[in-house]
Amino acid sequence: MTAPVPQRIIHVGLAGLGNVGAGVHKNLEKNRDLIRQRTGADIRVKRVVVRDPTRARDVQLPEEVLGTDWHALVEDPEIQVIVELIGGTTTAHELVCAALRAKKIVVTGNKALLAERGQELFALAEQCGVPIYFEAAVAGGIPIIQVLQEGLVGNRILSIHGIINGTCNYILTRMSQAGLSYADALREAQEKGYAEADPTLDVSGWDAAHKAIILASLSYGFWIPQDKVHVEGVEHIDPADFRFAQQLGYTIKLLSVIRADDKGLVEVRTQPALVPLSHVLASVSGSFNAVLVNGDIVGETLFYGRGAGQDPTSSSVISDLCEAAAVLVYGARHSGFVPHGLYGRSKPVEDTVSHYYLRLTVDDVPGVMAQVAAVLGRRQIGISSMIQPEDLEDTSGRTTIVLMIHDASLGAMQAALEEIGALACVREKPSWMRVETLQG
Numbered sequence: 358m359t360a361p362v363p364q365r366i367i368h369v370g371l372a373g374l375g376n377v378g379a380g381v382h383k384n385l386e387k388n389r390d391l392i393r394q395r396t397g398a399d400i401r402v403k404r405v406v407v408r409d410p411t412r413a414r415d416v417q418l419p420e421e422v423l424g425t426d427w428h429a430l431v432e433d434p435e436i437q438v439i440v441e442l443i444g445g446t447t448t449a450h451e452l453v454c455a456a457l458r459a460k461k462i463v464v465t466g467n468k469a470l471l472a473e474r475g476q477e478l479f480a481l482a483e484q485c486g487v488p489i490y491f492e493a494a495v496a497g498g499i500p501i502i503q504v505l506q507e508g509l510v511g512n513r514i515l516s517i518h519g520i521i522n523g524t525c526n527y528i529l530t531r532m533s534q535a536g537l538s539y540a541d542a543l544r545e546a547q548e549k550g551y552a553e554a555d556p557t558l559d560v561s562g563w564d565a566a567h568k569a570i571i572l573a574s575l576s577y578g579f580w581i582p583q584d585k586v587h588v589e590g591v592e593h594i595d596p597a598d599f600r601f602a603q604q605l606g607y608t609i610k611l612l613s614v615i616r617a618d619d620k621g622l623v624e625v626r627t628q629p630a631l632v633p634l635s636h637v638l639a640s641v642s643g644s645f646n647a648v649l650v651n652g653d654i655v656g657e658t659l660f661y662g663r664g665a666g667q668d669p670t671s672s673s674v675i676s677d678l679c680e681a682a683a684v685l686v687y688g689a690r691h692s693g694f695v696p697h698g699l700y701g702r703s704k705p706v707e708d709t710v711s712h713y714y715l716r717l718t719v720d721d722v723p724g725v726m727a728q729v730a731a732v733l734g735r736r737q738i739g740i741s742s743m744i745q746p747e748d749l750e751d752t753s754g755r756t757t758i759v760l761m762i763h764d765a766s767l768g769a770m771q772a773a774l775e776e777i778g779a780l781a782c783v784r785e786k787p788s789w790m791r792v793e794t795l796q797g
C-alpha cells in the first residue's frame with residue numbers, strides 16, 4: 358500500500374499573462390492531476406494581474422481573477438507564492454521586494470532583474486526567510502538551475518560553455534547554413550517569431566550575458582557584478598567569416614564562457630566565437646540552447662533543449678511552483694542562491710586567454726604579412742596558421758588574409774589589433790573573434 362500524500366491547496370498570484378504566463382496557466386491545468394499526485398499540493402492560480410485586461414487572450418479567466426494592480430497579489434493573505442512574469446527591472450523589482458517582505462515565495466523568469474539586482478534581492482529573501490526561484494530565467498525549458506543547485510552540488514564547477522540565446526543561435530545558424538546576411542537572417546528570425554520586433558537585448562549579447570551572470574553566480578558563490586562581464590553581440594558578423602571558419606574546421610556561435618582559474622579568479626564573458634565543427638556544441642542549431650558544464654567530480658555534462666517559447670519556459674516556471682509547494686507542504690529546503698567563500702573575485706577581461714581568428718583586408722603587395730607578424734611577434738603572440746584565399750583577390754589590389762592565433766590574453770590581443778589596424782597596408786578594420794577549444 359502506498360502512503361497517503363498530504364494534500365494542501367497552494368494559492369498562486371500571477372503577474373503577467375503574456376506568452377509564458379498564459380503557458381503556465383494552460384499547462385498547470387493540463388497536468389493538474391499529475392502535479393497534485395507528485396507534489397501533494399493542489400496549485401491554483403487565484404489572481405492574475407495584467408496591464409490591459411481588455412486585450413484578447415488565449416486563456417479565459419473569470420472576471421474576479423483578473424486585475425491590474427500587483428498590490429492585490431501581495432495583500433491577499435491566501436496567496437503564498439507570487440510568479441513575476443512582467444519583465445523589466447522597475448515594477449518587477451518593486452513587486453518582488455514587496456512579495457518577499459510579505460513573506461511570499463517568489464518565482465521569476467526575469468534574468469535582467471536578477472543579473473542587475475540579484476545580490477540585493479537574495480539578501481532580502483534571506484532576511485525575510487522566503488526563497489526566490491528562477492528556473493525559467495536561464496535557458497527556457499532546460500532545468501539548468503536545478504542542475505547547478507542540486508544535481509552537481511558536490512562539484513567544483515571548472516567551466517561552463519553555453520549557447521543560451523535562441524534568437525542569436527537561429528540567426529547564426531541561418532547565416533552558416535543558408536549563407537544569409539546578418540540582416541536577412543534577423544528578418545527571418547523576426548518573421549518566425551524567434552526575434553522580438555526590437556531585437557537589441559538579444560543581438561547585443563546582453564540577454565545571454567544576464568543568463569551567464571546567473572549561472573556564474575550559482576557556480577562560484579558570489580553575485581557577479583554586471584560591470585565585470587564582457588559582452589559582444591552578433592551584429593557585426595560577416596558571412597565571409599562563416600566561410601573561412603568552415604575552411605578552418607570551425608563554425609561561429611554566440612558562446613557564454615564561465616570559468617575559474619587556479620587562483621580563484623572568475624571570468625564571465627559572452628561573445629561570438631569559433632567553435633570546432635567536431636565539438637557537440639557546433640551542432641546545436643536554430644533556436645535551441647545547450648549548456649556544457651564541467652564539474653571536478655562529474656566531468657563533462659551537457660544539457661540541451663528549447664531556450665524560449667511558451668511551453669518550454671512554462672515547464673520551468675511550473676517546476677519552481679512545485680518546489681515552492683514542496684517548501685510549503687514539507688518544510689524549507691534552499692533559499693534560491695547560497696553564497697560561499699571559495700571564490701569572490703572576477704577576473705579582469707583583459708587577462709582572459711584564448712585562441713583567436715583574425716581576418717584582414719590588406720594591400721596585395723610583398724611584405725604585408727611580415728608587418729603584421731612583426732606586430733604580433735613584439736607582443737609574444739604566435740600565429741598557428743594562415744590562409745590567403747585566392748578568389749578574394751580583387752582588381753583594386755586588395756586581398757584577404759586569415760590568421761589563426763595561439764593563446765593570447767585579450768589585453769595583448771587588443772593592443773596588437775590597434776597597431777595592426779593602424780598599418781597603412783591594412784585597408785579595413787580588422788575582423789576578429791575568439792576561438793574556443795572547449796577543453797577544460
Ligand code: HSE
Pocket residue numbers: 521522523524525551559564664665
Ligand atoms: N529571447 C531569448 C532567446 C529568450 O532568444 O533565447 C528569453 O531570454
